[in-house]
Amino acid sequence: MVAAADRLYRALLVAVTVLLGALTVVVSYQVIGRYVPFIPRAIWTEEISRLCLEWLVFLGAALAIRRNEHFIIDVIPSRVATRFRVPIQLVILAFLALASVAIIVGGLALAETGLGRTSTTSGITLTWAFASLPVAGLCMLFFVIELAVRTLRGEAVEEIGADLVDQTAVTPEGHGIEGVGE
Numbered sequence: 001m002v003a004a005a006d007r008l009y010r011a012l013l014v015a016v017t018v019l020l021g022a023l024t025v026v027v028s029y030q031v032i033g034r035y036v037p038f039i040p041r042a043i044w045t046e047e048i049s050r051l052c053l054e055w056l057v058f059l060g061a062a063l064a065i066r067r068n069e070h071f072i073i074d075v076i077p078s079r080v081a082t083r084f085r086v087p088i089q090l091v092i093l094a095f096l097a098l099a100s101v102a103i104i105v106g107g108l109a110l111a112e113t114g115l116g117r118t119s120t121t122s123g124i125t126l127t128w129a130f131a132s133l134p135v136a137g138l139c140m141l142f143f144v145i146e147l148a149v150r151t152l153r154g155e156a157v158e159e160i161g162a163d164l165v166d167q168t169a170v171t172p173e174g175h176g177i178e179g180v181g182e
């Protein structure tokens with residue numbers, strides 16, 4: 001299960017990196033287009049940037065869960081006595097699993113409403129925007145289950161995800177994300 005989670009984690013890292021790059025390019029084009037007369041002003045850039053941001057937010061939340069850095073996972077267990085950390089971690093993970101299921105169910109219903117609708121300026125079907133919810137919810141649920149299994153196996157709550165933080169850090173030389181594509 002850890003190997004599958006590692007592959008999914010790396011795929012999401014690549015997706016988030018591409019989305020951030022696309023967001024940067026689209027917003028830069030939009031801003032430059034306002035001030036440079038020979039670059040046409042594009043209305044579609046606002047919708048595309050919003051679409052990229054939606055996917056970034058939800059996929060980023062899934063990555064935070066995998067790295068054990070989600071706000072609730074990180075703050076609460078670190079403030080309690082060591083003997084209570086595992087039970088509290090499992091309760092938190094149960095609530096995150098419920099929230100993930102709610103995101104999946106609600107996201108699927110929302111994505112279904114976007115099937116027959118298209119965006120006014122870009123012409124993209126709204127399902128692409130709404131699909132970020134169920135896709136990210138599935139990733140979150142998978143990572144929550146993996147964290148619960150690792151916690152039940154006896155891995156220290158503090159150590160789960162710590163190896164991922166080290167793998168994805170920027171090197172002192174400034175070389176991007178390590179471990180991606182290996």
